[in-house]
Amino acid sequence: MIGRIFLAALAAGLLAGVFVSGAQMLKVVPLIHMAEQYEGESPNPAPHSHNSASTDAHHHHGDAWAPGDGFERMAFTVLTNILASVGFGLLLAAGMALRGQLVGWRNGIIWGGCGYLAFSFLPALGLPPELPGMAAGDLAGRQTWWLMTAASSAGGIALILLAPKWAFRVLGAALLIMPHFVGAPHPHEFDSNVPAELAAQYVTASLVTAGLFWLLLGGLVAQFIDRGLSAE
Amino acid sequence: MMDQVQQASITTPLSLQQRVTAALCALMLGSFLVFGVGMANSDTLHNAAHDGRHAFAFPCH
Numbered sequence: 325m326i327g328r329i330f331l332a333a334l335a336a337g338l339l340a341g342v343f344v345s346g347a348q349m350l351k352v353v354p355l356i357h358m359a360e361q362y363e364g365e366s367p368n369p370a371p372h373s374h375n376s377a378s379t380d381a382h383h384h385h386g387d388a389w390a391p392g393d394g395f396e397r398m399a400f401t402v403l404t405n406i407l408a409s410v411g412f413g414l415l416l417a418a419g420m421a422l423r424g425q426l427v428g429w430r431n432g433i434i435w436g437g438c439g440y441l442a443f444s445f446l447p448a449l450g451l452p453p454e455l456p457g458m459a460a461g462d463l464a465g466r467q468t469w470w471l472m473t474a475a476s477s478a479g480g481i482a483l484i485l486l487a488p489k490w491a492f493r494v495l496g497a498a499l500l501i502m503p504h505f506v507g508a509p510h511p512h513e514f515d516s517n518v519p520a521e522l523a524a525q526y527v528t529a530s531l532v533t534a535g536l537f538w539l540l541l542g543g544l545v546a547q548f549i550d551r552g553l554s555a556e
Numbered sequence: 557m558m559d560q561v562q563q564a565s566i567t568t569p570l571s572l573q574q575r576v577t578a579a580l581c582a583l584m585l586g587s588f589l590v591f592g593v594g595m596a597n598s599d600t601l602h603n604a605a606h607d608g609r610h611a612f613a614f615p616c617h
Contacts, residue, residue: 325570325574325578326577326578326581329578329582330581330582330585333582333586344611348611352610352611353607353611356607356610356611388598388599388600388602388603389600389603390600390603390604391603391604397607400605400607400608401605401606401607401608401611403604404593404605404607404608404609405608405611405612407589407593408589408590408593408594408608410586410589411585411586411587411588411589411590411593412586412590413586414582414583414585414586414589415583415586415587415590417586418578418579418580418582418583418586419579421575421578421582422575422576424570424572444612444613447613448613451613451615452613453610453613454613454616455610456606456610456616460615463615463617467614467615469615470595470615530610530613533611534611534612534613553570
């Protein structure tokens with residue numbers, strides 16, 4: 325049983341990860357590379373308010389290993405996407421297993437849409453998808469806010485759609501709204517050299533690509549879980 | 557609409573305990589992967605996952 329669910333998430337994550345890697349090559353990754361040309365040019369020597377080890381504005385942190393430009397870098401991006409995709413697929417599979425019903429790929433797409441809301445769309449309301457070199461608040465603070473928002477939104481959506489009583493649905497709505505009252509950490513000054521045009525293109529390209537990815541992932545996870553459990 | 561869809565779906569032949577165990581395992585491994593790819597504070601991991609982190613809009617830099 326556990327094996328079937330893990331296998332389903334693995335297969336769905338692999339396929340959706342390959343798909344999203346292709347989709348990102350169209351606009352998202354070229355925009356990241358374009359923005360990097362502006363990243364090192366900041367007139368201000370300390371453009372980020374970091375407090376961790378990652379204090380330089382460049383995408384290559386410190387002396388640590390980094391993939392070489394070209395094929396190597398692309399290969400690691402594909403690997404990253406597949407691992408993230410399997411991870412997100414497992415989270416969806418966990419929800420579906422708790423639900424305890426065969427979901428079907430059509431409903432799976434709805435589950436994927438909910439995953440998109442929780443892990444991409446709603447966090448983007450506080451922390452818009454960010455190009456290298458853009459002004460941003462403290463990293464640890466942003467990561468904490470992102471994690472809290474994703475978890476709170478996922479719980480909120482689940483309560484609104486699946487809870488049997490209205491009191492739980494109201495609680496779900498409160499969970500959805502709460503992170504945005506807390507507010508995401510933002511930089512105190514905006515001293516980025518990345519053109520606003522690039523940043524705007526990046527936000528839409530990134531959100532649309534992520535949306536397609538989540539819909540596909542949800543449909544695939546549901547389809548593969550159903551198939552695995554029917555075979556049991 | 558959701559209610560109709562839910563009524564039409566078939567209940568899986570699994571006990572509550574099986575489902576909760578599976579869900580918890582999937583939740584833990586899934587969170588581990590997402591955290592490692594998107595958030596882990598290691599320079600090497602960050603550099604390898606850089607474009608993917610930006611593309612998925614994880615907080616980066």
